[in-house]
Amino acid sequence: MLKKERHDFIMRQINLHNRVLTSDLVQLLTVSEDTIRRDLQELADEGLLFKVHGGALSKSYHSSFDDSTVYARDSKIVIAKKATNLITDGMVVLTGGGTTILEFVKQLPKNIEATFFTISPLVAVELAKYSNIEVILIGGLFSKNSQVTYGGQVITQLAELKADLCLMGTSAIHPEEGLTDTYWEINQLKKAMLAASKKTAVLCISEKLDIALRLRVCPIGSISYLITELDQDHESLTGYRDKEVNIL
Template structure:
């Protein structure tokens, strides 16, 4: 079993139980205790768990979807509206599970598009819209994030190709690295990047630098950043060197000041 897959399963066990012992994880994953200890050390270095005697406990630092969706609504909606304007009818679009990406889905009603997503929130938003061909990726249901994830989602993504990928992130480092808080969600996002012709990051000002200990991708993997913020000089330089176009979308309240 690949290390990345073991890491997903370890974090899933911690999410469901809060704690897990080396012995239990070794038996569940059919690998040696030494392998599990190395995995736990790596995941602790990534800030995703805390090792304790004989096992590990979960680090919970990601807000549930419903709570995150209520933050910076006007800013996210302005970003979503600018992103929606990039898409032409007849195109195919991958939407990830972020809350800003969900707001983008709200701007797609009535459009003749194919939408591919692992987001249950996006599915709920678009499922009644018969102008949109909607593909829901398979996988394990992650309830707090309202998403489907895991190897089934990754396998599905290897079978598709889209004109656009719109993705969110937990943070953007000054060097332009796009970060997440959970290693379990990274493989599917990387598969989305591989499946999209144009990769667009949607990130409001709270994401600079934001949170996250796990790298999703570097600036070289992005084509466009849509944000409501004036990007700091280090990040702007890194994005510019990578050829990333930065689009600033101002919320109505900001334009009035």
């Protein structure tokens, strides 16, 4: 088996199970421990996984809300700052939840005057610090995982709304498959948010590019802006630029 094939195999295992054990890989790939260690080291050098004693862990696994140490915080700050340029006085904005959106709020200029609808209590609390922003929290069932409201009630309320701009994070974006998600409820929610806004900006770190999950939220054409921590003309973004998404 070729080295590249081993690497691919290991990354598939990582993406599937969020972890691999050195000992397991030795058996599965029938090579020596040294070889596996070297493989893991190389993949870690490329930033594709976390090497730990006994094996390796997925990088994106550490995306927990409570976690005081936000994953890839630097990138998220860059993204957040770019996103603030989209906001102008008088705008009606709709936002989702997530650490990137929360960071976006923290980066907003103090005196901005706008109306914000949000499904995230944490975002609402943060927005409340801005005296010229009117905050409307969209209520409903509260998701323990994603820390946003969801469900039929939320969707009903969104149906009555037409915002100028929707800001949302995503767990995956792909130039051909568009926005995709794993959970049906979140999928429905995002569809409703898209429908409730004239334009949509997707905020995501480059790690989430070129990934497609089970459920499709919308084709790539429905996205007005894609904001990552990369430079506008970075080669990784070519596929999206070709689909006429505005890259910020």
